[in-house]
Amino acid sequence: MSRESRLLEKERGQVNFNVEELTNIYDGGAEETKLRRKVADVIQNDPEVRCKDIGMMTREERYIDGVRRCVYLYKVLLPREGWTPVSKEVSHILRFCMSFGVHAGVFIPCLLSFGSDEQIAKWLPLAMQFQIIGTYAQTEMGHGTFLRGLQTTATYDKKNKEFVINCPEISAMKWWPGDLGKSANHALLMAQLVIDGKKYGMHPFMVQIRDLTTHMPLPGITVGDIGNKVGFETTDNGFLHLNQVRIPRENLLCKNAEVKPNGTYLTKASDKMVYGSMVRLRAIILESEAVSALGKACTIAVRYSLVRCQGELEPGKPEVSVMEYMTQQKKLLPYVAMTYVTHFACLKLSNQYNAFTREMDNNDISGLPELHALSAGMKAVVSEQCSDGIEILRKSCGGHGYSNASGIPIIWSSAVACCTYEGENTVMLLQCARLVHGMASYNAWNQSSVELVNVVKAHITQFIVTTFASGITELECTKPVKNVLQQLCALYALSCINASTGDFLKVGYLSPRQCDLAHEAELELLSCIRPNAVGLVDAFDFSDDLLQSCLGAYDGNVYERLFAWAKKSPLNKTEV
Numbered sequence: 301m302s303r304e305s306r307l308l309e310k311e312r313g314q315v316n317f318n319v320e321e322l323t324n325i326y327d328g329g330a331e332e333t334k335l336r337r338k339v340a341d342v343i344q345n346d347p348e349v350r351c352k353d354i355g356m357m358t359r360e361e362r363y364i365d366g367v368r369r370c371v372y373l374y375k376v377l378l379p380r381e382g383w384t385p386v387s388k389e390v391s392h393i394l395r396f397c398m399s400f401g402v403h404a405g406v407f408i409p410c411l412l413s414f415g416s417d418e419q420i421a422k423w424l425p426l427a428m429q430f431q432i433i434g435t436y437a438q439t440e441m442g443h444g445t446f447l448r449g450l451q452t453t454a455t456y457d458k459k460n461k462e463f464v465i466n467c468p469e470i471s472a473m474k475w476w477p478g479d480l481g482k483s484a485n486h487a488l489l490m491a492q493l494v495i496d497g498k499k500y501g502m503h504p505f506m507v508q509i510r511d512l513t514t515h516m517p518l519p520g521i522t523v524g525d526i527g528n529k530v531g532f533e534t535t536d537n538g539f540l541h542l543n544q545v546r547i548p549r550e551n552l553l554c555k556n557a558e559v560k561p562n563g564t565y566l567t568k569a570s571d572k573m574v575y576g577s578m579v580r581l582r583a584i585i586l587e588s589e590a591v592s593a594l595g596k597a598c599t600i601a602v603r604y605s606l607v608r609c610q611g612e613l614e615p616g617k618p619e620v621s622v623m624e625y626m627t628q629q630k631k632l633l634p635y636v637a638m639t640y641v642t643h644f645a646c647l648k649l650s651n652q653y654n655a656f657t658r659e660m661d662n663n664d665i666s667g668l669p670e671l672h673a674l675s676a677g678m679k680a681v682v683s684e685q686c687s688d689g690i691e692i693l694r695k696s697c698g699g700h701g702y703s704n705a706s707g708i709p710i711i712w713s714s715a716v717a718c719c720t721y722e723g724e725n726t727v728m729l730l731q732c733a734r735l736v737h738g739m740a741s742y743n744a745w746n747q748s749s750v751e752l753v754n755v756v757k758a759h760i761t762q763f764i765v766t767t768f769a770s771g772i773t774e775l776e777c778t779k780p781v782k783n784v785l786q787q788l789c790a791l792y793a794l795s796c797i798n799a800s801t802g803d804f805l806k807v808g809y810l811s812p813r814q815c816d817l818a819h820e821a822e823l824e825l826l827s828c829i830r831p832n833a834v835g836l837v838d839a840f841d842f843s844d845d846l847l848q849s850c851l852g853a854y855d856g857n858v859y860e861r862l863f864a865w866a867k868k869s870p871l872n873k874t875e876v
């Protein structure tokens with residue numbers, strides 16, 4: 301056993317709570333843990349679909365590998381295991397999938413949100429079986445945030461009972477939609493509806509963009525990949541230009557609004573329902589795209605920091621693990637706390653969303669404004685805190701943190717995108733501010749928007765802390781687990797307060813002495829939590845396969861893994 305493995309084993313021997321009990325709590329119960337692990341075993345034992353190291357792959361290889369794994373998953377693995385796309389297992393499977401995130405996670409749910417019963421009956425089975433592959437095409441090259449500024453039009457042609465979809469200029473071209481560039485043959489396309497010259501705002505249309513046999517773009521369609529990005533390299537985010545493309549009247553997804561054959565426009569629900577898809581995604585993507593990513597980065601950085609020996613705490617004494625340095629504990633442990641605290645706050649948000657969908661089934665959408673405010677605020681605060689944290693955790697691993705061998709750069713590049721898609725964070729914070737604090741006059745408003753952004757961040761952080769604190773109080777668990785969760789709650793709250801002492805001092809909420817006490821309390825908590833560090837990240841239960849990290853493997857064998865990984869570099873195929 302290597303020295304590093306022995307160090308981790310010794311660390312695990314001093315954890316003072318039951319790790320499995322905490323894993324069960326994090327998962328939502330022992331049965332959930334069992335289900336998640338069963339899915340992980342199925343995935344990891346199938347060479348066709350198990351996670352692999354994509355660090356050395358080209359962009360094209362990553363895209364092809366992701367598509368191949370996903371199609372195998374849905375066409376072979378699910379039927380073999382007797383699972384369907386809506387089985388509980390699939391939510392755990394999507395943790396492993398790197399492709400068709402928009403087809404499965406946006407296109408299908410939006411079809412269910414916007415489609416009539418007949419339209420769902422027509423397209424849902426095809427989408428579930430990958431006979432049609434869809435994207436969600438809303439953002440344009442010239443507009444993403446300002447939905448009312450979207451330029452693509454859908455003009456009703458009464459004579460032929462068709463809509464003519466058109467991008468009037470280059471800035472109207474759809475730009476960014478995931479799975480669009482090479483995979484999708486259909487688009488759930490958001491366009492400005494026009495009837496007899498009158499504009500009715502943004503509406504959802506089902507548009508076929510590629511031939512189902514040849515996969516070639518249909519007439520009037522120009523489509524392709526937008527090129528390399530910061531991350532999401534497995535995904536073919538694409539562009540889509542439509543030049544006078546005709547679709548049947550029946551392709552307006554008409555759960556909330558309809559155009560009769562004679563061109564009469566009929567609304568069936570609030571015009572705000574068109575925003576519903578964005579509320580849903582903001583409410584449910586945080587766990588999978590931001591918090592889970594932070595948990596992976598914490599697992600890697602904590603395990604590595606416990607085995608990375610560097611320098612002496614006392615001259616002449618043996619080298620210590622970098623985790624013994626208070627600065628390293630300050631870099632790492634508040635983000636371990638954040639993972640736990642935000643995980644449970646996101647759970648509360650998605651529960652609130654599910655409750656809203658039940659109310660909506662009874663035609664009650666009175667809860668939408670509050671849910672919009674909370675989901676917009678949470679999406680902005682959690683995605684920013686998590687992605688900022690992942691970068692700090694990457695840097696805490698020194699040089700090896702800068703290598704794809706660590707696994708953290710890929711984790712960060714995927715998580716940070718969450719600050720932009722589904723509503724750019726600043727805009728989301730201002731939406732929350734407007735709904736929580738009311739809309740002042742536009743000029744007073746713009747002048748105070750910088751402060752309002754900070755007020756909303758504090759408002760949401762308080763929601764996160766109070767949600768977790770009340771959750772712990774009600775939680776039935778052993779005393780050691782409750783104790784460590786209370787420490788994590790206090791650590792997250794104190795780290796947020798200590799990051800903003802200026803604000804508290806400015807308004808006289810805290811005295812300088814109290815600020816000192818808060819700082820000392822945080823340092824004391826770091827020392828209390830330090831002995832449990834490895835247990836806290838082990839409890840996230842990320843397999844080595846899922847982490848894809850030479851620094852964060854369960855056995856701590858960092859150096860053998862690093863060297864084996866480097867030798868796979870294509871540059872090493874020749875000595876000269």
Ligand SMILES: CCCCC/C=C/C(=O)SCCNC(=O)CCNC(=O)[C@H](O)C(C)(C)COP(=O)(O)OP(=O)(O)OC[C@H]1O[C@@H](n2cnc3c(N)ncnc32)[C@H](O)[C@@H]1OP(=O)(O)O
Binds near residue numbers: 436448668724731
């Ligand atoms: C696995 C990873 C997959 C990643 C997939 C990514 C997909 C995408 O990124 S899809 C594209 C996402 N794009 C956006 O989120 C666009 C963001 N912009 C907006 O949501 C809106 O433009 C806005 C909210 C920033 C502004 O809305 P707008 O209508 O232009 O103007 P107002 O602010 O005056 O709002 C009018 C009215 O509507 C209410 N409202 C706005 N949004 C929502 C909502 N989501 N839910 C409910 N209600 C909403 C707003 O409160 C106003 O109401 P009143 O005050 O009553 O008039």
Ligand SMILES: Cc1cc2nc3c(=O)[nH]c(=O)nc-3n(C[C@H](O)[C@H](O)[C@H](O)COP(=O)(O)OP(=O)(O)OC[C@H]3O[C@@H](n4cnc5c(N)ncnc54)[C@H](O)[C@@H]3O)c2cc1C
Binds near residue numbers: 437438442476
């Ligand atoms: C990885 C990824 C995947 C995506 N997938 C999809 C997809 O599948 N489908 C899809 O339709 N779109 C998708 N998008 C697009 C995404 O939804 C938009 O990029 C996002 O909504 C932001 O809009 P924008 O790019 O126009 O930014 P802008 O709105 O142009 O933002 C630029 C700057 O302007 C500021 N700003 C803009 N408006 C205001 C305002 N009112 N007040 C204050 N500041 C403002 C912003 O804060 C920001 O700092 C994806 C994007 C990414 C990065």
